Amino acid sequence: MATMKDVADKAGVSLSTVSYVLSGTRSISEPTRALILKAMDDLDFHPNAVARALASKRTRVVALLLSPQERGMGLSELEFVKGASEAAKALDHHLVLLTEGMDSEADLAYLKRQGLVDGVILMEVHLHDPRVPLLQKLGLPFSLLGRPDPALNLPFADIDFDRTIQSVLELLTDSGHRRISFVNQSREVLDAGYGPVVRAQEAYDHWGSLLGVETSTIYSHPTPRGGWAACQAIFEGSAPPSALVVMNDRALPGVLQALAARGLRVPEDVSVVSAVTSSAAAEMMVPALTSADAPSQELAWRAVTNLVKTIENPGVVLEQTLIPCKLTPRSSTSRVDRKSH
Amino acid sequence: MATMKDVADKAGVSLSTVSYVLSGTRSISEPTRALILKAMDDLDFHPNAVARALASKRTRVVALLLSPQERGMGLSELEFVKGASEAAKALDHHLVLLTEGMDSEADLAYLKRQGLVDGVILMEVHLHDPRVPLLQKLGLPFSLLGRPDPALNLPFADIDFDRTIQSVLELLTDSGHRRISFVNQSREVLDAGYGPVVRAQEAYDHWGSLLGVETSTIYSHPTPRGGWAACQAIFEGSAPPSALVVMNDRALPGVLQALAARGLRVPEDVSVVSAVTSSAAAEMMVPALTSADAPSQELAWRAVTNLVKTIENPGVVLEQTLIPCKLTPRSSTSRVDRKSH
DNA sequence: CTGTTAGCGCATTCAG
DNA sequence: CTGAATGCGCTAACAG
Numbered sequence: 001m002a003t004m005k006d007v008a009d010k011a012g013v014s015l016s017t018v019s020y021v022l023s024g025t026r027s028i029s030e031p032t033r034a035l036i037l038k039a040m041d042d043l044d045f046h047p048n049a050v051a052r053a054l055a056s057k058r059t060r061v062v063a064l065l066l067s068p069q070e071r072g073m074g075l076s077e078l079e080f081v082k083g084a085s086e087a088a089k090a091l092d093h094h095l096v097l098l099t100e101g102m103d104s105e106a107d108l109a110y111l112k113r114q115g116l117v118d119g120v121i122l123m124e125v126h127l128h129d130p131r132v133p134l135l136q137k138l139g140l141p142f143s144l145l146g147r148p149d150p151a152l153n154l155p156f157a158d159i160d161f162d163r164t165i166q167s168v169l170e171l172l173t174d175s176g177h178r179r180i181s182f183v184n185q186s187r188e189v190l191d192a193g194y195g196p197v198v199r200a201q202e203a204y205d206h207w208g209s210l211l212g213v214e215t216s217t218i219y220s221h222p223t224p225r226g227g228w229a230a231c232q233a234i235f236e237g238s239a240p241p242s243a244l245v246v247m248n249d250r251a252l253p254g255v256l257q258a259l260a261a262r263g264l265r266v267p268e269d270v271s272v273v274s275a276v277t278s279s280a281a282a283e284m285m286v287p288a289l290t291s292a293d294a295p296s297q298e299l300a301w302r303a304v305t306n307l308v309k310t311i312e313n314p315g316v317v318l319e320q321t322l323i324p325c326k327l328t329p330r331s332s333t334s335r336v337d338r339k340s341h
Numbered sequence: 342m343a344t345m346k347d348v349a350d351k352a353g354v355s356l357s358t359v360s361y362v363l364s365g366t367r368s369i370s371e372p373t374r375a376l377i378l379k380a381m382d383d384l385d386f387h388p389n390a391v392a393r394a395l396a397s398k399r400t401r402v403v404a405l406l407l408s409p410q411e412r413g414m415g416l417s418e419l420e421f422v423k424g425a426s427e428a429a430k431a432l433d434h435h436l437v438l439l440t441e442g443m444d445s446e447a448d449l450a451y452l453k454r455q456g457l458v459d460g461v462i463l464m465e466v467h468l469h470d471p472r473v474p475l476l477q478k479l480g481l482p483f484s485l486l487g488r489p490d491p492a493l494n495l496p497f498a499d500i501d502f503d504r505t506i507q508s509v510l511e512l513l514t515d516s517g518h519r520r521i522s523f524v525n526q527s528r529e530v531l532d533a534g535y536g537p538v539v540r541a542q543e544a545y546d547h548w549g550s551l552l553g554v555e556t557s558t559i560y561s562h563p564t565p566r567g568g569w570a571a572c573q574a575i576f577e578g579s580a581p582p583s584a585l586v587v588m589n590d591r592a593l594p595g596v597l598q599a600l601a602a603r604g605l606r607v608p609e610d611v612s613v614v615s616a617v618t619s620s621a622a623a624e625m626m627v628p629a630l631t632s633a634d635a636p637s638q639e640l641a642w643r644a645v646t647n648l649v650k651t652i653e654n655p656g657v658v659l660e661q662t663l664i665p666c667k668l669t670p671r672s673s674t675s676r677v678d679r680k681s682h
Numbered sequence: 683c684t685g686t687t688a689g690c691g692c693a694t695t696c697a698g
Numbered sequence: 699c700t701g702a703a704t705g706c707g708c709t710a711a712c713a714g
Contacts, residue, residue, distance in 0.1 A: 023693075023694095257627045361709095
């Protein structure tokens with residue numbers, strides 16, 4: 001475990017000179033630089049991250065605050081986590097995972113004073129997320145996956161729900177569908193102001209009316225059972241829809257099951273689109289679902305990049321990124337059957 | 342950002358005394374301890390993790406080496422990651438996620454010299470995992486999720502595949518099934534010596550013959566398409582099975598689809614058990630599958646605990662934990678229909 | 683029971 | 699262009 005001192009001795013130069021060839025903070029003559037590089041190589045030297053962190057006051061560690069909720073963790077979250085870890089590595093940082101109880105002021109303040117992380121990434125951001133003002137007050141750099149309602153001057157990366165829902169509805173209306181129901185997440189989550197649920201709902205209402213769709217929304221708990229109940233409720237009415245847009249991964253199996261129980265075939269009788277899922281989840285359904293897949297990897301990349309930029313240059317103009325989900329047609333959608341409607 | 346020196350000054354004691362009340366390494370008189378605690382409280386002091394790490398040569402950070410393969414990451418891995426993060430927190434550690442390229446000697450050596458982590462947890466351990474001797478050589482503490490073949494003196498936490506498969510087969514044979522096929526993961530993975538695939542196969546062969554089962558194994562790529570092909574192959578034969586054991590989450594949808602395409606109902610015509618999945622995945626299928634769920638959370642807990650113990654006491658007797666999957670009957674299994682067999 | 687002191691390994695200011 | 703010296707905040711001998 002060679003240290004900089006060892007390198008300096010071996011190269012016959014001062015310790016600081018070694019430090020400078022590492023940081024590139026000042027110019028070094030080519031001969032001495034070569035000498036030092038060789039010494040480093042010979043000794044198999046690598047700077048100690050902890051010592052460097054202590055001296056420079058930068059750990060190059062960022063934290064990902066995992067969703068406190070049980071609900072949140074699905075395949076697309078997993079993709080996000082992996083993506084964030086990779087992005088962090090690419091930017092020469094480490095990613096630590098922080099679970100549970102990281103939302104109170106005390107927790108966040110503690111995190112800051114521990115000094116182990118340079119900044120944090122928030123998941124599951126709500127419209128009025130209390131963590132945002134907290135972090136601002138603490139002066140702990142952060143970036144958001146999702147965004148609060150007025151997102152003035154905040155660095156975030158989020159799904160463009162408006163365009164996502166637009167493209168889904170257009171796909172369906174282009175295929176002749178006119179009665180399209182929306183299976184959103186639960187009422188509680190909506191009332192709690194969870195961004196995706198609120199924004200997707202707004203987008204559905206907006207584009208639905210613009211495209212002349214007969215809309216109807218049903219809120220479902222994120223369980224197969226919830227999806228089953230939701231689906232039953234939808235088809236109880238006198239004017240059943242010819243298509244379903246579902247933004248509720250966990251409820252999806254129940255929805256499909258209820259459809260089958262009613263003798264409704266997908267896509268012959270009813271088209272189904274899964275919005276804001278992972279493609280892996282959509283492909284796991286039978287039939288494979290047409291879906292608007294969350295761009296988790298890219299969002300992760302943006303979130304990490306944003307954070308690192310904020311850390312390195314606190315005065316930087318903050319980047320706000322909106323990415324729509326990519327619509328992938330699979331086997332769960334078809335043109336509406338004229339005869340039956 | 343108060344430091345220990347501030348606390349010492351405010352309490353009118355020496356810096357080291359403050360340090361000792363923190364570490365509890367030596368006895369302090371009650372009055373001075375109280376004085377110091379009060380000072381810490383007043384100044385809202387919290388020890389700086391980086392400085393502490395530098396001085397003590399322990400960062401209290403452990404790394405989770407994510408599966409290099411694309412394959413590995415499913416819902417149960419996610420549960421494992423979450424569990425590990427929680428366990429780490431409970432043991433006053435942080436968990437960093439390391440992705441990609443952490444298997445070569447250079448990578449691991451670099452990780453060690455960086456000095457940021459005290460130890461690592463390996464996932465996706467193979468029977469002859471090259472990382473194990475590497476880590477031993479480097480002297481970097483580690484613990485395993487899974488285990489190499491002779492696992493002498495290695496700390497690991499793994500699924501008890503033998504008992505898991507036994508319970509699955511017994512469930513089926515108790516219900517009258519005699520012809521039971523096994524859908525394992527791909528041949529490539531088996532040949533690569535991936536622990537779960539090898540051990541599950543051995544267990545299936547062993548218990549199958551012991552229980553008088555007509556066995557047949559088919560290897561499937563971890564995709565719906567692979568599962569479809571596997572299922573077709575299985576039912577091509579003259580003596581189709583009455584039950585399927587599937588240890589291949591990603592192939593499962595394809596298997597079910599192929600069954601349906603052949604007009605075979607689950608569980609009336611064929612019983613299906615998903616082995617070593619997450620319950621979330623089993624519940625996402627239609628019908629919800631009887632499954633042997635991987636005890637991801639508990640394994641994570643053990644793996645982290647093992648690692649921390651190893652770090653704190655290099656000479657400790659290493660713990661080896663085997664936990665069977667918990668069998669949860671759902672709607673995909675039934676007694677064999679006597680008439681049709 | 684408590685204080686003094688020497689590092690941990692590196693970044694960086696101040697000299698030269 | 700390079701060296702010497704100081705300190706980041708804390709731990710852990712060493713000395714009372």
